[in-house]
Amino acid sequence: MRNFLKKIPGLKKFIIWLRTFFRPSLPIYHSTRKDYTKADSVSVVKRRKLLNLLDYTKTSGVGYAATSYEAGYHKIKIDGVEFSGQRDPKNRTDLAPYDFKNKTILDIGSNQGGMIFALKDQFRWAIGVDYDPRMVNASNLVSREMGISNAHFYVFDIDKDPILLLKDFLPEQNVDIIFLLAVCRWVKEWKCLIDNCTSLSKNMLFESNGNQECQAEQLAYLNKKYKKVDLLLDGSDDGSTRRLYFASNE
Secondary structure, three states: OHHHHHOOOOHHHHHHHHHHHOOOOOOOOOOOOOOOOOOOOHHHHHHHHHHHHHHHHHHHOOHHHOOOOOOOOEOEEEOOEEEOOOEOOHHHHOOOOOOOOOOEEEEEOOOOOHHHHOOOOOOOEEEEEEOOHHHHHHHHHHHHHOOOOOEEEEEOOOOOOOHHHHHHHOOOOOOOEEEEEOOHHHOOOHHHHHHHHHHHOOEEEEEEOOOHHHHHHHHHHHHHHOOEEEEEEEOOOOOOOOEEEEEEOO
């Protein structure tokens, strides 16, 4: 019966759509802006601005909003003070068998920009794209307030915008490494996205996401497109079943 059902055109996409449509909605998060005064120090004002915008990213209404964490999805350090996040970006970057020194980075689905900020003292330039303007606004403010002049963030919707436009965000023709972390589960044409990534870079830090079947399919396609795919982490620091890989054509 299962093999018969697999042969029905469009059935798999319809089932995925049903799962998305009937997925229980998350409670509405109400962001609360905290003000600052002229009497506050420069560091206090900076911190408050950043935390206000990071808090606003939690209103996205999706799982990665991480509403119970002070900074939201990504752990962040502001003027030496750490604020908790659902994910610690360094737990991913430190596992990568890759030297980021003076390299260029494209983070697709950059969220709050935490992966790029974790490498701020190493890369030559970095570009982050995300479909949510709340994430991009917060990322750009963090970048500005931290004095990171070689990182920029843009609004880009993988499912709605022409995929080839990704190249036009890059300061150069290609990029040394691409981050594609837990994105493919949410993208309809994720195989086309990976195809485009291989034309832009020889290296990728990839995180699979979804149920066991979805992650197996993502890994199989990754192995088709890259000469070498190494498992770096089975699971993640937030307790999910995602798997982290390093893929390379070098």
